[in-house]
Amino acid sequence: MQKKIAILGSTGSIGTQTLDVVRANPAELEVVALAAGTSTDLMEKQIREFHPSVAAMYDDAAAADLRSRVSDLPVRILSGMDGLLEMASLEGYDTLVTAIVGMIGIRPTIAAIESGKDIALANKETLVCAGHIIMPLARERGVRILPVDSEHSAIFQSLQGGDHAALAGTESGVPTGISKSRISRVLLTASGGPFRGMTKIQLAEKQPEDALKHPNWNMGRKITIDSATLVNKGLEVMEAGWLFDVPLDRITVLVHPQSILHSAVEFVDGAVIGQMGTPDMKLPIEYALFYPDRRPMDTPKLDLFAVQSLTFERPDPETFEGLALALRAGKEGGSMPTVFNAANELAVADFLDHRIGFLQIYERIRRSMERHKKIENPTVSQILAAEEEVKSLWQA
Numbered sequence: 001m002q003k004k005i006a007i008l009g010s011t012g013s014i015g016t017q018t019l020d021v022v023r024a025n026p027a028e029l030e031v032v033a034l035a036a037g038t039s040t041d042l043m044e045k046q047i048r049e050f051h052p053s054v055a056a057m058y059d060d061a062a063a064a065d066l067r068s069r070v071s072d073l074p075v076r077i078l079s080g081m082d083g084l085l086e087m088a089s090l091e092g093y094d095t096l097v098t099a100i101v102g103m104i105g106i107r108p109t110i111a112a113i114e115s116g117k118d119i120a121l122a123n124k125e126t127l128v129c130a131g132h133i134i135m136p137l138a139r140e141r142g143v144r145i146l147p148v149d150s151e152h153s154a155i156f157q158s159l160q161g162g163d164h165a166a167l168a169g170t171e172s173g174v175p176t177g178i179s180k181s182r183i184s185r186v187l188l189t190a191s192g193g194p195f196r197g198m199t200k201i202q203l204a205e206k207q208p209e210d211a212l213k214h215p216n217w218n219m220g221r222k223i224t225i226d227s228a229t230l231v232n233k234g235l236e237v238m239e240a241g242w243l244f245d246v247p248l249d250r251i252t253v254l255v256h257p258q259s260i261l262h263s264a265v266e267f268v269d270g271a272v273i274g275q276m277g278t279p280d281m282k283l284p285i286e287y288a289l290f291y292p293d294r295r296p297m298d299t300p301k302l303d304l305f306a307v308q309s310l311t312f313e314r315p316d317p318e319t320f321e322g323l324a325l326a327l328r329a330g331k332e333g334g335s336m337p338t339v340f341n342a343a344n345e346l347a348v349a350d351f352l353d354h355r356i357g358f359l360q361i362y363e364r365i366r367r368s369m370e371r372h373k374k375i376e377n378p379t380v381s382q383i384l385a386a387e388e389e390v391k392s393l394w395q396a
């Protein structure tokens with residue numbers, strides 16, 4: 001049966017690769033709705049190629065422009081946060097791919113879950129800030145949160161080999177149904193980013209152009225900077241904690257510069273099951289969309305003879321403070337991960353605009369966390385208020 005999907009953030013790195021997967025599987029996948037921020041040129045092309053019935057632009061002027069450009073087509077153009085919420089809760093589709101960047105994804109993701117849609121989740125910031133709301137809601141509504149992030153997809157795939165009995169019975173919420181007592185550790189791999197092995201003195205000199213040169217992955221700008229600071233790995237530790245219901249101290253980060261082992265699980269008997277492959281996001285996207293099936297993919301296969309060796313190092317959280325600060329925020333919980341994330345989102349935007357230096361990203365996160373009075377179990381409004389609190393600290 002053809003699966004109907006909607007993509008929140010269709011014009012970005014994950015969004016366009018999701019559309020590559022649709023292009024390669026036209027009989028199996030149909031695009032019903034698309035959403036983006038401001039990229040009208042690309043959105044118009046996507047509408048003309050994939051014929052969604054709805055498209056939403058967050059930016060009102062972009063939506064007005066798009067509406068006039070595609071007035072010859074039977075597509076409804078929505079705008080603003082209301083448009084994203086309406087798009088996410090549309091009738092008649094199965095899975096929302098959350099390929100939007102940042103915690104702006106929280107409300108549309110919740111709207112999609114409330115209307116019974118499965119989530120193929122790339123937008124980790126949403127889970128970091130609101131995992132305590134999203135995971136119970138998904139369980140209550142009987143929808144699945146299927147990971148798209150390559151590490152989390154690898155963990156998910158590794159868990160398939162660990163507990164067939166538990167897998168058979170579980171359809172909702174935490175995707176695997178794995179019996180937690182059989183997991184001893186999650187091994188979360190990190191490439192180390194472009195500045196691996198450098199000192200703080202070297203990091204202080206780094207410009208956005210240096211940080212945007214990721215050695216293994218071609219991704220959006222924000223996640224590429226997060227990879228250079230190791231903030232991304234910290235966000236991923238918190239994401240894994242929510243997705244797989246694993247305490248953060250049972251998640252070990254391994255720096256693995258080749259990005260071939262995408263992550264692994266160590267079971268109580270000492271068996272380590274991992275997933276390897278070339279660094280290509282289409283595999284985890286496809287796995288999330290077709291789970292539990294696997295489809296043939298027309299991409300170069302992993303050649304272990306060419307790779308020759310896989311290496312693993314301990315991360316350096318004293319230099320790359322982003323990881324240490326994330327773990328502190330994750331362990332404190334409540335509204336602290338939101339403050340960590342919001343401070344990082346603002347600092348990365350300022351770094352990309354050459355307004356602050358690389359190390360000031362850490363300083364801004366640290367100072368925002370020090371000033372914040374934590375709220376336990378924040379509601380969505382309290383999460384958004386915590387974001388505003390951070391904005392008021394740093395926006396002149």
Ligand SMILES: NC(=O)c1ccc[n+]([C@@H]2O[C@H](COP(=O)([O-])OP(=O)(O)OC[C@H]3O[C@@H](n4cnc5c(N)ncnc54)[C@H](OP(=O)(O)O)[C@@H]3O)[C@@H](O)[C@H]2O)c1
Binds near residue numbers: 015036124148222
């Ligand atoms: N890229 C990867 O390989 C990768 C891997 C794992 C996880 N992820 C995660 O996936 C998410 C997306 O990353 P990405 O690299 O694909 O980002 P990206 O290339 O920057 O794309 C972001 C997408 O979000 C849209 N967007 C931004 N602000 C919006 C708003 N206010 N309303 C509606 N749409 C908005 C953008 O639209 P416009 O083009 O109009 O601005 C674009 O379509 C992030 O959470 C990231 O951590 C990415």
